[in-house]
Amino acid sequence: MTNIAKGLEGVLFTESKLTFINGTEGILTHLGIPIQEWAENSTFEELSLALLSGHLPTAAELAHFDSQLKANREIPAELLTIIAGYPKGISAMQALRTAVSHLALFDADAENTSADARMAISIRLIAKMSTIIAAIRRTQQGLEPVAPRIDLTHAANFLYMLHGEEPTPEQARLFDIALVLHVDHGMNASTFTAIATASTLSDQYSAVVSAIGALKGPLHGGANEAVMDMLDEIGTPDKAADFVNAKLDAKEKIMGVGHRVYKYFDPRSRVLRDYAAHVAEKQGKSHYYQILEVIEKTVVDRLSSKGIYPNVDFYSGTVYSDLGIAKEYFTPIFALARISGWCASVNEYERDNRLLRPDAVYSGAVDQHYVELQDRQ
Numbered sequence: 001m002t003n004i005a006k007g008l009e010g011v012l013f014t015e016s017k018l019t020f021i022n023g024t025e026g027i028l029t030h031l032g033i034p035i036q037e038w039a040e041n042s043t044f045e046e047l048s049l050a051l052l053s054g055h056l057p058t059a060a061e062l063a064h065f066d067s068q069l070k071a072n073r074e075i076p077a078e079l080l081t082i083i084a085g086y087p088k089g090i091s092a093m094q095a096l097r098t099a100v101s102h103l104a105l106f107d108a109d110a111e112n113t114s115a116d117a118r119m120a121i122s123i124r125l126i127a128k129m130s131t132i133i134a135a136i137r138r139t140q141q142g143l144e145p146v147a148p149r150i151d152l153t154h155a156a157n158f159l160y161m162l163h164g165e166e167p168t169p170e171q172a173r174l175f176d177i178a179l180v181l182h183v184d185h186g187m188n189a190s191t192f193t194a195i196a197t198a199s200t201l202s203d204q205y206s207a208v209v210s211a212i213g214a215l216k217g218p219l220h221g222g223a224n225e226a227v228m229d230m231l232d233e234i235g236t237p238d239k240a241a242d243f244v245n246a247k248l249d250a251k252e253k254i255m256g257v258g259h260r261v262y263k264y265f266d267p268r269s270r271v272l273r274d275y276a277a278h279v280a281e282k283q284g285k286s287h288y289y290q291i292l293e294v295i296e297k298t299v300v301d302r303l304s305s306k307g308i309y310p311n312v313d314f315y316s317g318t319v320y321s322d323l324g325i326a327k328e329y330f331t332p333i334f335a336l337a338r339i340s341g342w343c344a345s346v347n348e349y350e351r352d353n354r355l356l357r358p359d360a361v362y363s364g365a366v367d368q369h370y371v372e373l374q375d376r377q
């Protein structure tokens with residue numbers, strides 16, 4: 001009997017120096033540094049550069065990278081016109097996937113797959129992703145896009161372009177922490193997809209467009225929006241426990257919980273919960289946070305014996321919602337952060353590339369012969 005690793009669970013296909021996860025103890029590190037330390041001390045810009053370069057950058061390296069990102073924030077005017085012409089009411093992830101593909105058409109070097117070109121395109125993509133997402137949101141609302149500012153951090157500039165007004169320093173920092181928490185996560189489905197595409201020696205844009213498609217699904221990045229749908233469906237905290245129990249009795253999944261690798265609390269969900277709690281406390285407990293507290297307790301009571309706990313998507317939506325972000329944009333925001341992890345992982349893999357090509361056990365018919373159309377039953 002041949003063993004099949006369904007869902008590729010536990011299959012090791014490469015080495016990586018970027019991210020380590022211990023799923024039983026709920027530990028996540030980047031370059032050996034715990035995620036909690038990155039969240040507390042670092043920024044999206046710094047973690048992105050650390051993963052792209054493989055080391056903790058010096059102040060001069062970080063300043064240079066920051067200036068490169070700022071210089072690359074603008075997107076072509078033609079692309080803005082294309083984005084503004086997308087049909088109204090489309091899903092934000094569909095729009096993002098298409099817009100990044102369109103962006104490649106305006107990059108004369110898009111199909112250059114040398115290591116230097118991949119790095120330069122990575123920087124352009126990281127910088128422009130925020131401008132694209134904000135432009136999609138605003139044009140979908142019938143508003144004018146807001147041009148990026150170079151005097152703001154990556155996080156603050158995104159909120160500024162999205163809302164058309166500068167965030168407070170506290171809002172900008174909270175959003176930056178959320179980005180830091182989402183930058184990378186080992187061989188998750190979208191990173192694996194990006195690597196699989198690049199392993200054919202396809203270009204960086206194609207790898208990222210593939211990854212956006214993989215992130216979109218509700219079993220992966222799309223779960224953050226699905227959590228908010230669930231909270232809206234539940235409505236009030238007193239209904240949360242019954243809702244969860246009924247779902248589990250019907251053998252249905254609760255969104256934002258469970259993970260292929262973590263069989264304990266996802267450490268990112270703990271950081272996000274603390275911030276969500278802090279904001280809820282300050283603003284008078286938001287009903288979303290209160291519902292999540294009940295869901296978490298019910299899930300842990302019923303499913304911790306199966307290793308099912310809240311994941312990163314569980315609390316992120318309440319934090320974004322507190323920042324005035326519509327739920328359709330939660331998954332694009334995941335992409336806004338993960339773009340750095342995708343690019344860093346692709347660039348690392350490409351240094352010693354081998355075509356990714358797994359196999360399947362054939363279980364179909366054998367010894368058959370072609371039957372003429374008129375002779376078939």
Ligand SMILES: CC(=O)SCCNC(=O)CCNC(=O)[C@H](O)C(C)(C)COP(=O)(O)OP(=O)(O)OC[C@H]1O[C@@H](n2cnc3c(N)ncnc32)[C@H](O)[C@@H]1OP(=O)(O)O
Pocket residue numbers: 007188218219220221223252253254255256257258259260261306308311312313
């Ligand atoms: C950023 C991220 O991608 S984090 C993940 C985001 N996704 C979600 O939150 C969606 C909800 N969660 C899930 O669907 C899953 O936990 C996944 C897809 C994340 C991981 O799935 P897998 O490792 O393939 O586990 P699988 O789906 O096979 O489930 C294993 C068992 O746990 C149960 N289980 C897993 N997740 C859940 C859940 N969210 N709610 C209830 N039960 C669950 C399954 O029903 C199954 O039970 P069984 O053995 O009795 O049949």
Ligand SMILES: O=C([O-])CC(=O)C(=O)O
Pocket residue numbers: 184185186187188189220259260261311312
């Ligand atoms: O690692 C995974 O499978 C999913 C995940 O948490 C992530 O991509 O952040």
